[in-house]
Amino acid sequence: MTNKFFLPSLLFILVSCSDSFDIDVSFGSSDSVYQGIDNAFESTYIPMYSQPILFRSANIYDGLGGEFLNYDLLLSDGVIKEISKSISAPGVFVIDATDKWITPGIIDIHSHMGVYSAPGVSTSSDGNEATSPVTAEVWAEHSLWTQDPQFALALKGGVTTFHVLPGSANLFGGRGATFKNISRNTIQAMKFPGAPHSLKMACGENPKRVYGNRRQSPSTRMGNMAGYRSAWIDAVEYADGMNESNEDRRPKRDLALDTLMGVLKGEILVQNHCYRADEMAMMIELSKEFDYKITAFHHAVEAYKIADLLADEGICAALWADWWGFKHEAYDMVQANVAIVDQARNGTGCAIVHSDDPVGIQHLNEEAAKAMAAGNRAGFNISKAHAMRWITSNPAKAAGIIDQTGSIEIGKDADIVLWSGDPFSVYSKAEKVLIDGAMAFDINDPKIQPITDFDLGIIQPQKNRIQ
């Protein structure tokens, strides 16, 4: 808690951004001549051991707006097999979920876990390659520390999937990647299989402050724009060059331009840190100039001012419930931000509650509860079943993994949370968290609670850090 009463100083450093999401995008199956580096560092994820599990008499929010009271839910082979009033499955392990709630595993579209690991010391500060405003060549996953104790804390909060982004010091911060919240000793073994990369872009105060302080560009918002445009001009030329049928005529491979080209091809999703409404609109213009799609704006404290535009463009906004005041561009906070974005254009908006924070990620249900209540005070009529989308299916869409997870539907990954009570109550806890049908966390069984290498015997050798 050092220093945190007084100023959230870290926030100045790790600014993040948001993406744009395109549900029609197809990942990694481009038939263009040059395949880039899409096969490098692929996921080697293998689910933990699981057995078929039947939850009996559960109340369920399916993450798509549906509510099912007193239903049975069968998980088998790592996927959701059946949801109905009464399932007969002889010999299957049964968990009584009477008076409890089941939701999809919580998904955070904006995390820096593993790249800003705990303890937050200089040796673990691996999220901002703040050496040049354009560092599209770096990948957040190459910084990840698999023993970050924050992963296990997020798991206790019901988080089964999270997207790790580089920070927001740069105009182009690098690639983000999506992970299953599973304890593994290699980064690739945690990677969500088949999930697309993202490109972190950042608007506003952070890049202009970081580089302006060094008397270099960008030092203004117009400098930011010039920086993006110059990079995209190079990317378009590079992509054209890589389409040459004669290999000898192709340009030398460039990691940064590979990333930008991936965006132009629709294979990499843009997650764009951007607070102010006018800047978000400008970023949309920029995306049209160079023909790419923004998947989501992140932080977007002023998203409510352009909620219709975001809905029209099919861009999600990943938001906090109530953070404000730490920067000038975070001054116009309204607690109804999430609800206004969600309800735009007859409820076709895509709102996400994100954390950008190792404490917040453990309480995304509470953050969604605040956002829902504020929306309803502002005159909307948003149900809990609907608000559950903000921390499940909507972030799954924005991460490009909606076909695999983010909702309770037959055939999807069995990423599930069993809550002790109403998932929107501060008093409820995630009792069991399943990832691909495997029990990753059980509040009543210390044997099913991950303890990282970092946690092991660190304060007193006989004990573990949290016991």
Add this chain to the structure above:
Amino acid sequence: MKGFSKNILLLLLTVHVSSETILLKGGLVHLGNGEPATPKDILISDNRIASVGKNLIIDGNTRVIEVNGLPVTPGLISPMSNLGIVEINSLDVTRDDESNILSAGFSIFNAFNPNSTGIPWNRSNGVTSAISTPSASSFPIFGLGSYFVLDGSLKVKGSKDIAMFGRLGSSNESRAETLAILESLLEIGRLFQNSTVDEILDMTLAEKLELQPADIIALGKVVNGGMPFVLETNRAVDILQALSIKQKYSLNLVLASVEEAPMVLDELKESNTPVIIDPMDNIPNSFDELGSNLNLGKILDGAGIPIMFSTQRSHNYHLMRQGSGNAVAHGMSYETAIQGMTDTVAKTFQLNNRGSIESGKFADIIVWDGDPLEPSSFPKIVMIEGELQDLTSRSSKLTERYTNSEEKPSSYKH
């Protein structure tokens, strides 16, 4: 304590006399003193709580507000905030929480801006008063915090320089040095009991520490059980060091953060030291706080240690409700949580007329639309010194503007 009450400058510049006598009828009233809530009526007259109970006798001029069983609490008091002294963290020109010259004697009181946007925002969320503190610009003591009533009045109500704030823990230098500096500063405070400012200024030690007269006078107030001294510290062994200094200098010590307190629970309990915690912070953010855990509140509560609440970030001090709600979810008693946001702060910082719903105290009262510890709840009524407060904030105005579907530019929606 005696010395402190002599020194404290109580600045109740105006006692606003409310013309209205109000009966809050039929609320589920948390007195703030740790007793479980029961249905009660509250009669408010002349800014103060006149009586609390059932079937109170009222005259025909009393305005009766039916509360219909909603939860009622004292107005929340933030024990550590930057309200009124920081507008935007990243803009130094909007910050008045640091001094380049003063250390222990740096007072933020005269910088308080009653028109700061954080005030109506926190007030509409149930925070009726707060202690604002200097930031951690100097080490190990930053300066003096003051208490402010958040009614937005330009005639600032509150108490000047009610506590000193500091920190002990990891830095670029050895904490042994920090401790030595801290002890030297307190030694100056002790010397001031029997010396003049000029005599102390002539000492080499004062020169080495670059002390100003205001620093020396302030240090004199914290030794020998005077002004509360709030020390932020986490590591178990640092907490023990703090307790030993408390004894040596008879400090009226309050410990903040204390993430490793469970390891030194007996010593902490025995020392009778209140604490300020952020119950949601379970991140081992530094090597000082490896023991960070969500059960901190439960363990401290179990030992009977008085608990108050800080928040993870600035600007939203009302979120101590969410923090204390999480503490209750992890085993703290419900009434300790309510008390920790109200009466415990008032008692710890000697805010004698605040913090509980008790006859004779200022009528700082919140009526909630639901369980005050649920983050989704919100105040229905905010009363400060008997006055019903308008719940409008800049944020509520922006919400109104952008949920108004009239076809005209937003600047014309007002």
